[in-house]
Amino acid sequence: MTDTPDLSAALARLPALVAGGGVAWWAEAGRVEKITPDAAARRARATPPLLVHGKATAARLGVEPFPSLDLLDLFAFVRPARFCLPTAHGLLDRVGLDAADDEEAAQYLHEAAAILLAELPQQQPRSLRRAARLAQTLNKAGWSWAPWLLDAFGPVLANVPAGGAGGLDIWQELPEWVDYAPPPPPDTQSVSAAEARERLARLLGRNPQGPAAELREAQADYAATTAQAFAPREAVGMPEMVLAEAGTGIGKTLGYIAPASVWAEKNGGSVWLSTYTKNLQRQLDRELDRLFPDPAEKAAKVVIRKGRENYLCLLNLEDAAQGGAARPQDLVPLALVARWAGATRDGDLAGGDFPAWAVDLHGRARTVGLTDQRGECIHAGCPHYRKCFIERSVRKSRKAEMVIANHALVMIQAAMGEDDSQKPLRYVFDEGHHLFEAADSAFAAHLTGQEAIELRRWLRGPEGGRRSRARGLANRIGDLVNDNEAGKAALEAVTEAARALPGDGWLPRLTDGAPNGSGEIFLAKVRQQVLARAREPDSPYGLECPTREPVDGLIEAARIFATGIARILEPLNKLAKALTDMLADETAELETATRSRIEGALRGLLRRKLTLEAWRSMLLDLETGTPDAFVDWFALDRIEGRDFDLGLYRHYLDPMLPFAGAVLKPAHGVAVTSATLRDLAPGKSDAAPEAAWGTADIRSGARHLPMPARHAAFPSPFDYGGRTRVLVVTDVRRDAMDQVAAAYRELFLAAGGGGLGLFTAIFRLRAVQKRILRPLAEAGLPLYAQHVDPLDNATLVDIFRSEEHACLLGTDAMRDGVDVPGASLRLVVFDRVPWPRPDLLHKARKAAFGGQAYDDLLTRLKLKQAYGRLLRTANDYGVFVVLDAQLPSRLLSAFPSSVEVRRVGIAEAVAETRGFLTQMRSGAATAAQDGF
Template identity: 25%
Template sequence: MEKTITRFTPEIRTSIADTIKASGGNEVFFTGRIDRNGVVTEVRVCARGNDSAVPVVQSAAQEADVLIHNHPSGDLTPSNADLSVAARMADYGTGFYIINNTASEVYAVVEPIPRREKIPIDEAAIAALLDELGPFAAKSPTYETRPTQIALAASIARSFNIGAIGVFEAGTGVGKSYAYLLPVIEWALTNQERVVVSTGTINLQQQLMEKDIPAASGILGKKVKAVLMKGRQNYVCLRRLAEALEEKDFFDEDLEELEQIFLWAQTTQDGSKSDLPFLPRDSIWSRIASESDACMGMRCSRRDDCFVMRVRKDAADASILIVNHHLLFADLETRMMGAGYEGTAVLPPFHHIVFDEAHAIEAAATSFFSEYFTRFKLNKQLGVFFRSRRNFIGGHLPALERISAHGGEISAARAAIETVKSVFFSLEDAALSLVNGGFSWRLSDATVQDAAPLLEEMESLRQAIAIFTGIIRNVLDGIDEDDQDEQVVWESKFALRRLEFIGTLCLYFQEWSERRDSVFWIEKNKLSWKGSGETVWYPRFVQTPLSIAPMMCAGVFEPFSTVVCTSATLRIAKKFEFWMRRTGVSRIEEDRILSGEFGSPFPYSTNVLLAIPDSGPLPDSPDFQPWVETTITSLLQASGGHALVLFTSYEMLRGACETARRALSPLGITILRQGDDDRSRLLETFKQDETSVLFATDSFWEGVDAPGDALLQVIIVKLPFRVPNNPVLQARSEAITQRGGNAFMELSLPEAALRFRQGFGRLMRRKTDRGVVTVLDRRIVAKRYGKVFLESLPETLTCFAPLSDVLHRVEHFLYP
């Protein structure tokens, strides 16, 4: 044993001894911080125990440099429990000390690893890389400096230096990718700390990996390792693929597709679905994709060839990880549920995040943290145990029967499966009767009086699942220890967990009034049977978080050292308030937030005309649809095609599209419609056929990049307010109203204004682009709230006039 004088400051020794004395001489658990000399200069009391034990507070332990506790006996020899904790924490570089009650002696079980001093990066030097004398300019004679890009790069560098939450709106054309990549690479290499860049689209991920990161690395003159990580469901599981081929419950065309995937899997280096030369059907890919619950890890016979393991090994020493929002949230969920922030979860450990396309954070988090079940999710898990198709019978029940001492219960399990399916059919009937002629229904104070049959069926399903899982668990208990590692046992346990979770969701629906932080709702979906004209409706049962702000604050903005959020559309009427409130940034101390607006260098004031026919009918008028159909056709004739027409409903789109086709096809203008082809092929056709017109809704309000003559006019048919009967919007609106707020002004309006900005942003994609944005919804000038939309746009030329004048101005602006 050694004296504590060299490891603790005198003040800390006295503080520890006093705390132990005040605790009756029992064991006390402390966490400590050390200085650059390895001396404990700060301690925190985390738990108190008895004379022989004290609990370890895991969440506090992972944030500490060293764990400290006393042995009241004075014998500082570590127990087996001490050694177990010490070994676990050593993986995080955390030390482990045992002291006596007077804090005069210490036994260092594990030496702490001193925290590396952060080395600030030179903000001015980062910015200078992008100026007229920098290496970018030297490599290209046509290089144009962008002052806003230079300022953005310096602000992001500062965010890393001071550990800030950076909220930066960067207009189209600023070049935000280079503005964040240069400080990201410099910080990662200088401080040997990994940075995660999270984006919303695969296109941006590929651009970063194939073009932007290599270019930024070259400008810095430093090599950096970056790895693109995808969710594991994007990768084929070789074990599951082999099993699927051995089974015979496929139609001939399914088997042919499986065999093609098998041949591809022999040669692919990537193993991801995007590397396939064709797009596999969802029903096939779901049978063979890698799944976390079904992964056997080190017990898998194909672990040495596993594509997921390969990319994880590759990422372990990467300085930059490129991920999508969904995968990042999967990692954060694991950390928030106990994995902590210092070790590997879904991703290797990291302390810095850049959210590109940060406007999509709330939608992405809402989607990820929602839970749901359908007939397909239920049947997939039941099918693990028993399924039949044509003359084939499959599933694990026969194998479990052979290896279990309780195999006699298998017949009861088969009967229980049929009971679960029967009860679920009744639940579907109850749900569809509630939805009735609509497409969704929400469980709330206003609807609960109608929900009794639904909740009764929910309880019946929960009980039926519990009976089945109880039988299977008893069967599994009858399997010898030597057989517990069998694949059939592991997969059965995974399927049980998923079935039990469906039962838990059923319970949560019944407890909805005690779970006001969630929205419980039903969505009606359509299923068209292959080869028949029959349409079948089925319900999807969903639990959605009422707000993602608390979990984003606690799981992202508070624990991570640096979080940079950037997008072209974060502000409403020149303010960040709405986005910051919805995402949880506003819950962070103001002095830790850096924000800024970095305007587009594009010449909107001369190259863009904002046109609004001010004499058309309002959207709630029965005359609006026929007027829209004829007006769109006239506008497309004025521009000669070259247009993107954005709708808020597919029904309105369909009618307008047919009218335009009849009128414009004879003129040689191709009319494309969302749904006629795969999104990527549709966009490629639109860009290649420069006179074509694309009618679209929903996802096409963002992510469309068609520079040049392919896009001369964007027509926005209606202001993009979400439909008021959207269950999640309803619940969030009610929550605002209940606290005395104005749901329209605080939620519906700013949400629509952000969407409107994204639609407007489809037009100008290059500095030389020019064109017209025409808005057919005259509420933008007739209603007081319309100024919120107008004030959120850059300065442009305008034409707010009768339709005939608008048509004349559009044609002469495009073809002077």
């Protein structure tokens, strides 16, 4: 290390590495070499290089991760809570450097490191002192960047006092949240169409009377229609409900923000804007900058809400730091989390401003594992309660005008009956086509080994000397009932009765034929039945079977286990009553913090009580028969051939029934919107739109309301016929992976990148990725793949969006979660017809919802969603290809009627793709030159 302030010369002596598919660039001593992955791996093992994303780099070289100086870690330390794509080009862009290619990027990594290190001494004094303490702690732990950080701090270190937690105790400096009196109920004034149009015009920065407004008349009509969901309701259980399908390009986000914001402003209430994906939550947040351009005003009036399992738990961070005595390998991620916690907007570790690639690099345990994943919060008993990110978010949402939530949170809160006094009255559900599957997940019950052991840990805490941050029920609330004999006895009885649930090591014991306790004995019988009824018991994939005609002994095991669960429920109810009585009887004595702890404990007990009651009912129904409203089955889950979980599953046949009861009927107004609400099946054309709304009514829950919903459809203004092509390839065998991979390769090459490959199975994706990685790299086309690259889905999409010639492979999450406007996405290739998975739950729903027509409906919606990735703006263009000759004609109504669907051979598809995209690029270039 150098002892001068200028670190550039020392950094320049380090090697730097950038790796792609089949090639690597090594920069050292002022020169750059293009070398093979094997040669790069050998050099990297000998001398740790500068690089970006060590795990992804090692994966591209085909080796295990090796020591390095990862600039992503340096970036996260220097610029916490700041966005950066986890690629060499992404990082260089963030520090103001522009590399034309990977060769130049390798040369610039030294300069990027120097820029970041030079920023360290320029921070605010308090942040500077904490960062310096963290650097000293990390230096003792042997972090490769620590000596460089210490040199960069220079004289600052002399004034840095030692800290007991080595700088990890960020909770000492966080501000406390402010509590408010409960807000009054909102007024019930409606929003007129004129008010919605006027607000929309303001959001767009347009004069509603001027000519520019006419260009988006459909958006204004959409806003006026959505405003009907904000009218006062006429009767209890009859919300004003609007189903509004808005094709791509309508501008639905601002369209519904307009009336929602007017209603919140006029009535002093909150509107919950609910989405399915975290990506759209972030997009919604950005769109609200138009409504609240002042950051301070926006911070007061907009809040993003997610489940507790998304937010950093400060007590978990303190436990993990252990007063500065954490394991050396844990200190780097903990330090990065501590740096982030001091800069974050809201403490959201999962999808917020915490870098997702930090999870990829350092694992889940010391990053997102620091959230409250097991519901072990001790609420006001926590020393950090007044600084808790979750509590801050909850309190902000009570005063906010716009609450950006997600479907899962809305439904879980409703299912558990939480926060009744603060239950939202007005909702907008965007991505409304996902409501059915979100409800299916939220209102289901799974009695499995994994679920049961989590509940046992919640009740009993870690057992058998096992080290864990988990806290049992006695540890969390024992002091609350110490002076209450009934409560104390109930707590002891609950803890003892929980032994009926499966314990640590349950799955190996079942495999060995040595179950322990009534829960494990029941699961052993379930395993016996699943394997006995399976066609291929040794299959590497999950197995399932009906609960009918159970194997000998299963009913008796279920009956005994149900009795064991009843023995947990009895004292659990007594404990809840004791705590409830304390709130009533000791009102004058209880401090506010204690009341808050008791209320939090009661919410946790209620959730577990509902779970246990559902499990007991499921077990008893094995003997009497499954009620008509449900579908029950047994399943053995496997991951790559390894048994992972096992148990009894129950889902509603129609999950919109409980959704309507828990969410829709208590609400006063609901708008459900998406680009794909209706099913335009053959015979249900745009000319007769009401014929297509039956699907939307079923999958939104509207059919379970006493009054019909209002329907409105706004077709996309885009020229799909002129700007897209749809090709069905007829001569590629979908079961011959060499042929499928060759088709992907040639189509991606013909498009020059910008290709999204969608797959119906992970093994098919991996087979194709392995075959096409090198040829695409040799053509200068980077390839990224879900389930292969050590990057989360959102990051993969961000990288794909930023690199015009990249290609991306993915499964369902990519089909629905990709929003890539512009030339970065100009080709979508589907490996085969995306029929629904023929499992037992789908079989039951198929029988209930129309047989083959139900399969066709779901498949059309998937095709429509996938095709919708192509055109996100009016200037986009692209080709959609299905590599499956067996695509039935009745599914082609998934595509706009203006688009001709052609069935061609792969050679013609490649030629058509190349020719069409070349023509469109040429036209776009000409238009740009002409000033259009």
